[in-house]
Amino acid sequence: MNITENPQNALFTVFGLLDPTEPPKPRGASQRAFRLDSFYVDEYRGVFSCACACGRSEPLLVASDDFRKINRLNHLYACPVCIQEFKSAKTMKDKLEVWLRQNKREIEADQHLHLPKHTEILFDASSGTTIRTRRAVFQAFFEDELASKQFVMTKCNDEFCINPYHLMICRSPAGKITPEMKHDVVVWSSTLGWSNLKIQHQIQLKYGRSVSKRSISNIKRSWQPSDVMKMS
Ligand SMILES: [Zn+2]
Numbered sequence: 001m002n003i004t005e006n007p008q009n010a011l012f013t014v015f016g017l018l019d020p021t022e023p024p025k026p027r028g029a030s031q032r033a034f035r036l037d038s039f040y041v042d043e044y045r046g047v048f049s050c051a052c053a054c055g056r057s058e059p060l061l062v063a064s065d066d067f068r069k070i071n072r073l074n075h076l077y078a079c080p081v082c083i084q085e086f087k088s089a090k091t092m093k094d095k096l097e098v099w100l101r102q103n104k105r106e107i108e109a110d111q112h113l114h115l116p117k118h119t120e121i122l123f124d125a126s127s128g129t130t131i132r133t134r135r136a137v138f139q140a141f142f143e144d145e146l147a148s149k150q151f152v153m154t155k156c157n158d159e160f161c162i163n164p165y166h167l168m169i170c171r172s173p174a175g176k177i178t179p180e181m182k183h184d185v186v187v188w189s190s191t192l193g194w195s196n197l198k199i200q201h202q203i204q205l206k207y208g209r210s211v212s213k214r215s216i217s218n219i220k221r222s223w224q225p226s227d228v229m230k231m232s
């Protein structure tokens, strides 16, 4: 049975209410507003309206008499969609994705976001391989499947930050210059006389990586005539 099917079922799943009374419709202005785990609760005469922060479910209505009897059947109070996701999340990656979806509207761009325990790599049970944490965050948050050529980098300078708003896609990871790339830079500049711009373009084409013109200059500067022989 799908727990989202029926609001009465939801009152059991979410609040542990076995035999809830039919709640009246909220009328007039909210008398009191407060937070209950994932819920924004508004109290009206005779009824509490509980709207999950994820924004994916209709608010749950609980009659005031019942509201006194609620208890946490699950780890937290949240809408049935959130609870179902929570229950089926097994790996750290699943749990992180669930959390991101549930807190999508709560994540703000103006501060860094950290995991309780930082990890660079997550296990992806669906593919049986690993995935970089930031890549998983970006894909889950923006609901965008990235191509293998697309890499996720941070825009902020906090090395532990995973705030999706502080991430960006780039075509290739910066940096890591391999011995083969160095070899090509030396050959292309010394033998073929190519400009740094042309070398940069060619590195991008051949290796799918972006290397700064400064790095290319540095490779050329540190070049010794015997290097080409050694690397060939
Ligand atoms: Zn929810």
Ligand SMILES: [Zn+2]
Pocket: 111, 112, 113, 156, 157, 158, 161, 162, 163, 166
């Ligand atoms: Zn940040």
